[in-house]
Structures are given as C-alpha cells and as structure tokens.
Amino acid sequence: MFEIPAPELAPALLGLWLIRATRDGLAAGVIVETEAYGGVDDRASHARAGRTKRTEPMFGPPGHAYVYLVYGLHSCLNVVSGMDGEAGAVLIRAVAPTIGLALMSARRHRPADADDRLAAGPARLCQALAVDRSLDGHDLTAGRELWLADPEPATRHALLARGVARGPRIGVAYAGPDWAARPWRFGLRDHPALSAPFRP
DNA sequence: ATAGGGATTCTC
DNA sequence: AGAATCCCTATT
Structure with a gap:
C-alpha cells in the first residue's frame, strides 16, 4: 500500500494506528494529520x-521510516512512499493519543498539556512516542518497536466521517510560491489532536 | 574547513 | 518576536 506517490499515501494514512513498543511499555495513537513530500523535483x-x-531512506523501500533532526532539537517521523529508488515520504504531523497516555505524558518534560495534544505536532509526537533517529530506516510494517496497523474498519470509518481537510504544507x-502552495497537508477536519497551526 | 540555515516548539 | 541547538548541504 506504500508504493504510491506521497500525495496519495498521505490521506490514506489518516486513521491508521501508529504503535510504539519500548521497555517502558506500549504507547499508540491514531494518525490525524499528515503531509506529503516528493522527490528531487x-x-x-x-x-x-x-x-x-x-535522505537515503527516502529513496529506499516504501513503508520504512525516515527520521530526521530539525533545528538541532526535534526528531520528525516520515513514512517512505513510492517505489524503491524513487524518493517520497509522508511526514506524520499529529497523532491522537489512545494507548499509554501516562507514558507519553511522562516523556514530555513539561507541565501536562491537554491529553488530546500530547502528540499534536511532528516533533511532539516523536517525543511522546520515543521516536528518534535510531529508528531511521526502520521497517514500519514489521510489527515491532514502531509500526503501523489497520484499525477496525468501523472505527476508521467513524473517524473519517468528519471529513478530510487539505491545505498547504x-x-x-x-521552496518558492509554487511548491509551497501545493495543498499536500491532510488532516481530519476539526479533530482536537491536530497540530498547532490548525487549532482554533 | 567553514558558513548558512532549517518539514519546530516554547517562552517572553 | 526570538531563542534553543545540531548537523546537513553547499561552497571555498
């Protein structure tokens, strides 16, 4: 399912589980916001x-992770898309915390935010789920450490019923006006776990 | 070898 | 509005 262009994969990831297992326990949430990034062009x-x-992982097999450090501070998680050898990735921008809330909260060395927002933002989600560059290149379909999983169809349907919003990245x-304007950000409309730029 | 800057978040 | 802070990328 990952062998498709990033702008197609990005909305397809909405509503899927993102699950993290460490020695400390299990933490998981549902993807509510994504952003597509293409190749060399x-x-x-x-x-x-x-x-x-x-960027090597971006050119590698789809369904693997591309984790990078931004601003020297924060890790961000992508799901590699497209065919092996062709670059593309979907940035996970927000996850709705569902399992392991105490664990996620403890990992954030800050006063408790609203539970809905524990993983609202690409860097926040990596902190809440203990994702760093040691997971760069990790196979997200292998079902260990960090992986994606399909929810119950009825559950996902109910989530998507609120509608998918699109907007610029x-x-x-x-990147210049043309590329910056492309509506390659996708989110579950009005979901409380959306990242900061889309909260009221 | 070095300069410039960033797919963010938090605080002032 | 500005800082924090590392490392990637391009250039010398």
Missing part, C-alpha cells in the same frame, strides 16, 4: 538535493 522536500547520507516558504 519537489523544492520543499529533503530529497531535492538528491540521494545523500541523510507548513514551514516550507523557502
């Missing part, structure tokens, strides 16, 4: 510089 994508050490003004 996408001026907003890390792959724009071609195949490099950092966040923080990519450097």
Whole structure:
C-alpha cells in the first residue's frame, strides 16, 4: 500500500494506528494529520538535493521510516512512499493519543498539556512516542518497536466521517510560491489532536 | 574547513 | 518576536 506517490499515501494514512513498543511499555495513537513530500523535483522536500547520507531512506523501500533532526532539537517521523529508488515520504504531523497516555505524558518534560495534544505536532509526537533517529530506516510494517496497523474498519470509518481537510504544507516558504502552495497537508477536519497551526 | 540555515516548539 | 541547538548541504 506504500508504493504510491506521497500525495496519495498521505490521506490514506489518516486513521491508521501508529504503535510504539519500548521497555517502558506500549504507547499508540491514531494518525490525524499528515503531509506529503516528493522527490528531487519537489523544492520543499529533503530529497531535492538528491540521494545523500541523510535522505537515503527516502529513496529506499516504501513503508520504512525516515527520521530526521530539525533545528538541532526535534526528531520528525516520515513514512517512505513510492517505489524503491524513487524518493517520497509522508511526514506524520499529529497523532491522537489512545494507548499509554501516562507514558507519553511522562516523556514530555513539561507541565501536562491537554491529553488530546500530547502528540499534536511532528516533533511532539516523536517525543511522546520515543521516536528518534535510531529508528531511521526502520521497517514500519514489521510489527515491532514502531509500526503501523489497520484499525477496525468501523472505527476508521467513524473517524473519517468528519471529513478530510487539505491545505498547504507548513514551514516550507523557502521552496518558492509554487511548491509551497501545493495543498499536500491532510488532516481530519476539526479533530482536537491536530497540530498547532490548525487549532482554533 | 567553514558558513548558512532549517518539514519546530516554547517562552517572553 | 526570538531563542534553543545540531548537523546537513553547499561552497571555498
């Protein structure tokens, strides 16, 4: 299912489980916001510089993780899309915390935020789920450490019933007006776990 | 070798 | 509005 272009995979990931298992226990949530990044032609994508050490996973097998460090501080998680050898990835921008809330809360070394927002934001979600670059390249379909899983169809249907909102990607003004304007961000409409730019 | 800057978040 | 903070990428 991951061998499709990122702009197609991004909305398809909405409503799926993202599950993290560590020695400390299990933490999991439902993906509510995603963002698509293309290959060498996408001026907003890390792959724009071609195949490099950092972006190697983006060119690798689909369904694996691409985890990078941004601003020297925060990890961000992507699901690699497209065919092996062709770059593409979907940034997971927000997850609705469902299992292991205490664990997620403990990992955030800050005063308790609203539970809904524990994993609202690409860097927040990585902190809440203990995702860092040690998981770069990890197979997200293997069912261990960090993986994706299908929810009950009825559950997912109910979630998607609120509708999918689209909009331009966040923080990519450097890519120029054309690429920055592409509506490649997807989110469950009005969901309380959406990231900061989309909260009221 | 070095400069420039970032797919963010938090605080002032 | 500005800082925090590392490492990637491009250039010299």
